[in-house]
Amino acid sequence: MSPARLTLLRNAGFDPEVIPSHVDEASVDGLAAGEAARTLAERKAAAVAVRLAADAEGGAAPLVVGCDSLLAVDGRVRGKPRSVDEAREWWRSHRGVVGTLVTGHCVVDVASGRRVADVAETRVRFGWPTDDEIEAYLATGEPLQVAGAATIDGYGAPFIDGIQGDHGTVIGLSLPLLRRLLADLGVPITDLWKR
Numbered sequence: 001m002s003p004a005r006l007t008l009l010r011n012a013g014f015d016p017e018v019i020p021s022h023v024d025e026a027s028v029d030g031l032a033a034g035e036a037a038r039t040l041a042e043r044k045a046a047a048v049a050v051r052l053a054a055d056a057e058g059g060a061a062p063l064v065v066g067c068d069s070l071l072a073v074d075g076r077v078r079g080k081p082r083s084v085d086e087a088r089e090w091w092r093s094h095r096g097v098v099g100t101l102v103t104g105h106c107v108v109d110v111a112s113g114r115r116v117a118d119v120a121e122t123r124v125r126f127g128w129p130t131d132d133e134i135e136a137y138l139a140t141g142e143p144l145q146v147a148g149a150a151t152i153d154g155y156g157a158p159f160i161d162g163i164q165g166d167h168g169t170v171i172g173l174s175l176p177l178l179r180r181l182l183a184d185l186g187v188p189i190t191d192l193w194k195r
Contacts, residue, residue: 001016001018001020001067002145002146002172004146004151004153004154004171004172005067005171005172005173006018007153008168008171008172008173008175009173012175013192013193013194014192014193014194015194016065017062019048019051019052019064021043021044021045021047021048021066022047023040023043023044023047025040025068025079025080026079027040027043028040031077032072032077033070033071033072033077033100033102034102034104034119034121036068036070036077036104037068037069037070037102037103037104037119038104038105038106038117038118038119039104040066040068040104041066041067041068041103041104041105041106041117042066042104042106042115042117043066044066044067044068044106045064045065045066045106045107045108045115045117046066046106046108046115048064048066048108049064049108049110049113049115052064052110053110053113062110063107063108063109063110063182063185063187063192064107064108064110065105065106065107065173065178066104066105066106066107066108067103067104067105067106067172067173068103068104069101069102069103069104069146069147069169069170069172070101070102070147070148071099071100071101071102071124071147071148071150072099072100072102073090073093073094073097073099073100073148074093074097074099078090078147078148078149079147079148080144080145080146080147080149081143081144081149083144084138084143084144086149087138087143087144087149088134088135088138090148090149091129091134091137091138091143091149091150091159092131092134094126094148094150095126095127095128095129096126096127096128097125097126098123098124098125098126099123099124099126099148100121100122100123100124101121101122101123101124101147101148101163101169101170102119102120102121102169103119103120103121103169103170103172103173103174104117104118104119105117105118105119105120105173105174105177105178105181106181107178107181107182107185109185109187114185116181116184116185117181118177118180118181120165120166120168120169120174120176120177121165121169122163122164122165122166122167122169122170123163123164123165124148124150124152124160124163124170125160125161125162125163125164126150126159126160126161127158127159127160127161129158129159133159137155137156137159140154140155142154142155142156143156147172151170151171152167152170152171153170153171
């Protein structure tokens with residue numbers, strides 16, 4: 001789980017345990033953004049749920065939340081950039097453009113094996129950072145860690161002129177969508193708050 005997702009969950013009253021899924025994110029190349037994000041979220045959640053199911057025999061079984069984000073700009077799907085050069089190219093092409101940040105969500109109830117999944121989308125309006133600002137942003141290393149090389153909760157925030165939709169989707173986890181998915185499993189989100 002990304003540090004941004006973890007912070008978002010902790011600030012919303014949760015105390016999650018982070019378990020890496022080790023799912024190959026390149027395995028969905030060629031799919032549309034929504035389908036790719038949902039597929040990756042499902043694969044990540046399923047991989048962790050399988051490991052936890054084996055460990056939870058006879059004990060309390062947890063809920064697993066898997067997420068993955070991608071940026072769609074002008075028909076191109078962008079995950080995390082593979083290099084600084086690719087991130088630079090993306091930022092130069094993003095100037096003044098509106099893209100769609102898509103985050104797939106999957107929740108697995110390990111005890112029952114039930115799984116629910118959906119996708120949240122938020123429109124992102126990019127600003128016009130100068131070449132020097134782009135270089136300074138690239139030097140932070142942040143763009144290499146996030147979908148589309150852009151985020152609104154870190155160094156990249158000044159270069160996003162606005163969003164239309166849930167800001168959590170851009171960070172990597174929509175809390176309203178998470179609440180609805182949990183409700184589909186019969187779990188009130190308030191039961192998961194740390195007390």
